Structure formats: structure tokens, C-alpha cells
Amino acid sequence: MIVVGDLVTDVLVAHGGPIQPGSDTAAAITVGGGGQAANTAAWLAHAGRPVTLVAAVGDDPAGRERVAELAGTGVRCAVRTCPGAVTGSIVVLAGPEERTMITDRGASLLLAPDDVRAAVLDTPDATHLHLSGYPLLHDGSRAAGLAALAAAAERGLTTSVDAASAAPLRSVGAEAFLTWVHGCDLLLCNADEADVLAGPGSAAEQAKNLTAHVRNVVVKQGGDGATWAAQDGGLHSATPDRVPMLDPTGAGDAFAAGLLAAWRDGHSPEAALRAGAMLGAAAVARIGARP
Numbered sequence: 598m599i600v601v602g603d604l605v606t607d608v609l610v611a612h613g614g615p616i617q618p619g620s621d622t623a624a625a626i627t628v629g630g631g632g633q634a635a636n637t638a639a640w641l642a643h644a645g646r647p648v649t650l651v652a653a654v655g656d657d658p659a660g661r662e663r664v665a666e667l668a669g670t671g672v673r674c675a676v677r678t679c680p681g682a683v684t685g686s687i688v689v690l691a692g693p694e695e696r697t698m699i700t701d702r703g704a705s706l707l708l709a710p711d712d713v714r715a716a717v718l719d720t721p722d723a724t725h726l727h728l729s730g731y732p733l734l735h736d737g738s739r740a741a742g743l744a745a746l747a748a749a750a751e752r753g754l755t756t757s758v759d760a761a762s763a764a765p766l767r768s769v770g771a772e773a774f775l776t777w778v779h780g781c782d783l784l785l786c787n788a789d790e791a792d793v794l795a796g797p798g799s800a801a802e803q804a805k806n807l808t809a810h811v812r813n814v815v816v817k818q819g820g821d822g823a824t825w826a827a828q829d830g831g832l833h834s835a836t837p838d839r840v841p842m843l844d845p846t847g848a849g850d851a852f853a854a855g856l857l858a859a860w861r862d863g864h865s866p867e868a869a870l871r872a873g874a875m876l877g878a879a880a881v882a883r884i885g886a887r888p
Contacts, residue, residue, distance in 0.1 A: 598641060598861065599720055599754075601713055601745040602634025602729025603705040604652035604667070604676060605685035606659050611844050611884055612692055629885060630666045631687055632705070633761060634729040636847045636886045640854030640876055642671040643888035649673040649723065651716040651745070653682075655704040660684040670888070675716040679704045689886075691844050698762075706737035710744035717748040725861050726754045727853070730761030733777050734769055743777060755861070758811075759853055760786035766793045775810045783860070784811045785853055791816045800824040801832055815856065815870070817849060823873065825866040833866040837874035840882055847886025852877035 609631075612624040630639075638650040650667060654660030656678050663684060664674050685703030689696050717726070726749035732742035749756045758778045760766060766774060771794045778784060784807060786794060795803035800816040804826035807814040817823045822836035856873030864872070879888070 598648045599723045599726045600634050600638040601651045603632035604635040605632040607631030608688045636850035637854050638672045639887045640851045644858045651675045653677045653704045653708045655682040655684040656680045679707045708738040708741040713745040727757045734765040756781040757783035760790040763789035781811050783813045785815045787817045835870035840878045842881045844884045848877045848880040851880035
């Protein structure tokens with residue numbers, strides 16, 4: 598499997614209660630690898646799937662550390678080092694129920710179409726390409742995101758796209774984003790992203806509406822489960838067992854990895870949703886976005 602998107606440094610601030618503006622808030626702070634695409638690739642490797650990550654980092658210690666971390670987990674890194682650029686970094690404010698991200702995308706914005714095309718050509722055994730939505734949501738990397746989907750189509754790979762984040766989705770607009778991903782095999786979005794792309798409604802209604810643009814849609818609802826709608830009218834849902842939540846960071850990335858691994862192995866939508874929920878539960882039970 599080929600995963601295209603971002604590889605950054607996460608500064609994770611895990612706080613147990615409300616942040617106290619203008620004062621001190623107790624928290625556990627860790628620094629390590631992050632990025633939606635990189636996290637999904639790490640969870641795919643954890644699930645035993647061969648995976649290649651296509652990304653860009655700066656020519657700095659952080660970039661070298663991020664690549665080494667992923668390579669150590671078994672991810673093949675088709676990661677370009679960009680001279681004069683800094684590796685992206687994200688401050689993640691993670692509370693008991695939600696997380697907020699303060700982002701410097703850095704070299705991630707320099708991901709180029711040639712990076713993606715080379716990786717697709719150099720991975721002849723790949724059958725699927727998964728694109729983090731972040732490259733599409735920023736002017737600098739959009740051409741690379743579009744090139745990823747085009748290269749996959751040329752090679753006959755199946756494709757999936759994660760809608761990534763509600764705020765930048767809102768900035769580019771639902772119509773533009775849905776045009777960019779039109780015809781892909783699977784679109785994943787959380788409840789906030791589904792509101793942007795499909796408007797208000799139940800998860801089932803939103804997923805069904807979005808199948809006008811893509812073949813299958815999964816709307817994630819956190820602890821309330823997820824809903825899968827297909828263009829043929831099929832509708833499936835799964836509700837995970839409740840588990841104690843330590844940190845929600847990376848849960849959606851882990852869910853995507855579990856779901857994709859099961860789906861590409863030929864399992865049913867229901868089984869794929871359950872597999873996604875299992876990895877998502879493993880993610881929220883630990884601090885950090887990676888296995």
C-alpha cells in the first residue's frame with residue numbers, strides 16, 4: 598500500500614482538564630513523530646501490511662529523526678529531504694475528549710507531483726493508494742495530491758482519501774474538494790468534516806449524499822462508531838466497545854489503517870469497520886499518535 602501526505606514532529610501536550618488562559622495548566626508533554634499520513638502508515642505496518650510513505654521533510658535533525666522512527670517500524674520511506682526547508686511541526690493540545698492542533702506545515706507544503714509519481718512507479722506490488730487530504734487543502738502541495746490520484750488511476754490502483762480537517766476543508770470549500778476526489782473508491786471523514794462536505798444530517802444521510810461523488814463513504818463518529826455507505830445503496834454501521842480514553846491523538850489515523858487493511862484483504866464493510874474500531878481503540882488507550 599502507498600500512503601501519501603505529511604510527516605511532521607508532534608509536540609503533544611496531554612492535559613487532564615481545561616486549559617487555564619494566562620496561567621499554568623498541568624500537562625504531560627512529549628515530542629515525537631506525527632502527521633496524518635505517517636501515522637496511518639505506522640499503524641498499517643503495525644498491522645503487518647507492507648506500506649510505503651510518500652512525504653517531504655526539511656534538511657534538519659527533526660526530518661532525519663522522523664524518517665528513522667518510521668523506518669524502524671517497518672515503513673518504507675519515499676521521503677524527499679528539502680534543502681533550506683524545516684520539517685513541519687504541530688503542537689497538539691490533547692484533552693480527555695478532544696484535541697486541538699496548532700500547525701506549521703513546513704516542508705510538507707513542498708511535496709511535489711514528481712515525488713508521488715516516482716513512488717508509484719517504484720512500488721510495483723502496490724494495489725492501493727491512500728491519500729491524506731492535507732496535501733489537497735494547501736496551495737503548495739495540492740498538485741502533488743492530485744498527481745497521487747492520477748498516478749493511481751493510471752496504474753489501476755484503488756484509492757482512498759481522508760478528508761483530514763474541518764477548518765481547512767471549510768476554507769477551500771466542499772465543492773472544490775469533492776471535485777478533486779471525484780471518483781475515488783473510498784472517502785473517510787469524521788463528523789465535523791462530514792458537516793462541511795455534506796451539510797447537516799445523520800451520519801447515514803451524509804454518507805449516502807457523498808456517494809454522489811465517490812464510490813464508498815465512511816463517516817466516523819468517535820466512540821459512537823462509524824457508518825459506511827456505498828453507491829449501490831448498501832449501508833453498514835458498527836459501534837465499538839467503550840474503552841477508557843487516554844489520548845485521542847491519532848485515533849482516526851489508526852482507524853483508517855485498520856479499516857483499509859481489512860477492506861483491501863477482501864473483508865466486508867462491517868468487518869472493515871470493526872477492524873478500524875479495534876485499532877482506533879488501541880490508539881486512544883495510549884499517549885501519542887503511533888503504535
